Amino acid sequence: MRLLILAIVVTLLLAVTSLFVGVSDVSLDALLSTSPQDRPMQVLLISRIPRTLAIILAGSSMAIAGLVMQMVVRNRFVEPSTAGTTESASLGFLVAAVFVPGWPLMGKMLISAGFALAGTALFLRILRAVPLRDVMLVPLVGIMLGGIIGAVTSFFAYRLELLPSLLAWNMGDFSGILRGRYELLWIGLGCGVFAYLAADRFTVAGMGKDFTTNLGLNYQRVMVLGLVIVSMVSATVLVTAGSIPFLGLIIPNLVSLMVGDNMRRTVPWVAVMGAGFVLACDILGRIVRYPYEIPISVVVGVIGSAMFLFLLLRTRRHAS
């Protein structure tokens, strides 16, 4: 518990840092010495606070989505981007952009979430047909499915000359976040809270269908609930900021190494560490090439793939 408080404090410190990093001059001095109508306060309200909130919301909800997915699929190496969920959400967003370009973002997000749900359900359906002796086979199947869905998306984007737009949607980036352009992410928070409330069910479901049914729980319903949470989170994050690779994989695994697998205990940890990790990466992306920015997906991708390898090698060593 004391450790968790420490993690929260560190994340809060990162959030405060995030408020003061950027092109405009926003410092405590500037804020106090000028009147509230002046630029520092405006930039803080219009740009910095929304961006910081967006990062926290996206980071924590993506990490929770990864955790829920790992519970539901019962595999440590699954997360939305290794299960075809992200690619399906992206296809849905393309469909929305082509057929209903005038719809508000909320509507497009719902279409995107619908596709994400269908894609993830397809993934689970395929898993039922595959003999799963090796833990690595599950994410492999997911990555292959994602590749196929991604290829379909690319094909249509290519034919419609939307390829650059597609690349940009899939590239996670918080540089365009302003007041009024991130609010959909609160849905992600809602999903996170829901995941927390249903945590015990997911923990039980994580032990298998028979076990769950024996305890008198409706296994199918728990699965569907998990899928809806994961799909909604993936779609909201994709639509507002783009996809953030590896996040849902690394954070739950790190937390599992630290505090175990009881989801009621791990959800707060996963949320805090997800937010803190993305905050740190985004601050880094803003500083490295100041005043230009490096997209969050690049920073998370570089750091995340190194951590992924670490986790992978570590698991192997434990297994042998």
Add this chain to the structure above:
Amino acid sequence: MKSVWLAALAAVAFATPTHAQDIVVNHAQGETTLSGVPAKVLVQDWATFDNLNALGIDVAGAPSSNVPGYLADKVPAEYLQLGSLFEPDFEGIAASESDVYFVSARSAEAYGTAKDILPTIDMSLADNSDILGGIKANLVKLGDIFGRQAEAEQLNAALDAKVEEVKAAAADKGNALVIVTNAGNVGVYGPDSRVAWIHNQLGIPSAMADVEDGDHGGDGISMEFILETNPDWLFVVDRDAGTGETAGAAAALLDNELVNQTKAAQEGHIIYLDPQAAYITMHGYQGVMLLLDQVLAGLNA
């Protein structure tokens, strides 16, 4: 040593009785000899298509994709489709028995393969710091090849005149930032980019002291960046063109509380450039003339 002399002798021996109509073209990747004025012409690049079209030369083959809107009605209804901007369809090119094949920029790598199939000329510009000069040099080169020197001269004079006109209009109108928008993200274009001529050839100073090069999507920037550089003019390349929201996407993106505080937004000095002329063609005569007209219209509005 002996072999070098032999080679030199052979070169002289073969070079002297050259046919009168042989045309030797120096270009970015070497020297290509054409036997007479080419009749069947292939291009892998829309800028060269644009230039040939401006000179009144018919093209038999062109890329199958990314036709810029302003050239759409100039592409023949039935033409040989040569693959994408990056990947030529070499089999189709070989089978077409054409007289000359132009590559450039994105397709420059195809030169190595293509030169063994048919006379190939690379029209790539040496660098982005003198795009307008590069266009003029390319027009002269094409004019020489096709015997349209007079037309090339005319076009170049018109380009010079237009540049002077825009320069005069831009004088003392303040600085500018050239940005590119793409699905909600914004990048800034620098002095080595494909629209560098706005700064270094029209004389419109950059609102930023030193913008580093960002050739493709530009360097990623935030809305705060635009607010802080506070340009007098904002030139926008809207890469989202074709999404159905076309011009609206960039405008909607830039209509926010931070950008609206800049001088450019308050004076109505945000100019949307033809994205295909700026992004896909880059150095085609008609494309640049179109962009210059858009800059001029914006400055005079």
